[in-house]
Amino acid sequence: QLQLQESGSGLVKPSQTLSLTCAVSGGSISRGGYSWTWIRQPPGKGLEWIGYIYHSGSTYYNPSLKSRVTISVDRSKNQFSLKLSSVTAADTAVYYCARGDEYDDYFDYWGQGTLVTVSS
Amino acid sequence: EIVLTQSPGTLSLSPGERATLSCGASQSVSSSFLAWYQQKPGQAPRLLIYGASSRAAGIPDRFSGSGSGTDFTLTISRLEPEDFAVYYCQQYGSSPWTFGQGTKVEIK
Numbered sequence: 518q519l520q521l522q523e524s525g526s527g528l529v530k531p532s533q534t535l536s537l538t539c540a541v542s543g544g545s546i547s548r549g550g551y552s553w554t555w556i557r558q559p560p561g562k563g564l565e566w567i568g569y570i571y572h573s574g575s576t577y578y579n580p581s582l583k584s585r586v587t588i589s590v591d592r593s594k595n596q597f598s599l600k601l602s603s604v605t606a607a608d609t610a611v612y613y614c615a616r617g618d619e620y621d622d623y624f625d626y627w628g629q630g631t632l633v634t635v636s637s
Numbered sequence: 638e639i640v641l642t643q644s645p646g647t648l649s650l651s652p653g654e655r656a657t658l659s660c661g662a663s664q665s666v667s668s669s670f671l672a673w674y675q676q677k678p679g680q681a682p683r684l685l686i687y688g689a690s691s692r693a694a695g696i697p698d699r700f701s702g703s704g705s706g707t708d709f710t711l712t713i714s715r716l717e718p719e720d721f722a723v724y725y726c727q728q729y730g731s732s733p734w735t736f737g738q739g740t741k742v743e744i745k
Contacts, residue, residue: 563725563736563737563738563739564682564725564727564736565736566733566734566735566736577732579733580638580733581733613681613682615681618687621670621687621688621729622670622729622734623670623672623684623687623727623729624672624674624682624684624727625684625687625693627681627682627683628681629680629681630681
């Protein structure tokens with residue numbers, strides 16, 4: 518059974534960079550076809566797709582965040598990461614990592630989510 | 638980007654009743670690339686439906702999806718106690734992928 522687990526700093530100061538990692542177990546991140554995705558949810562609000570990376574290393578980002586987002590993969594550790602720069606209070610959210618299906622971009626496996634608060 | 642509008646915002650029903658949730662798109666969703674998710678408090682979303690009408694693995698057959706173009710529906714034929722949650726639609730036909738704002742199904 519595939520499992521995803523987010524980790525990283527739960528508190529980030531304004532203007533700094535948010536960094537999160539998603540560890541994947543029960544399957545190889547290098548297996549072709551799947552996308553490895555970050556999605557966030559501000560408290561009490563809906564879901565926002567941030568971006569994803571394919572096994573090949575190709576990345577696709579939401580245009581609303583593109584100038585601040587970097588997603589990378591570490592195949593040796595079977596994990597992928599998110600960096601979001603110049604954060605503000607509006608970036609406070611639960612951040613989820615998820616897997617996109619092999620053929621289409623719906624999300625079939627999700628991590629439990631991690632709350633990141635932006636505050637001084 | 639495609640904006641998804643879900644209605645109603647809240648649906649108050651009793652166990653055993655039928656729930657009908659709607660998801661409208663600001664433009665046509667290509668190839669019915671639409672998914673539905675269920676989210677309970679403090680949990681990650683769970684995939685229910687993909688391709689507008691295909692049930693994900695392990696999803697009971699009381700959940701069904703339909704629709705095409707700009708109008709999609711999630712139907713729960715008979716509500717079980719564990720079905721009271723928030724439901725989101727998501728389109729993956731046109732980047733950026735977007736979600737609706739959610740419909741809360743609450744116990745009446």
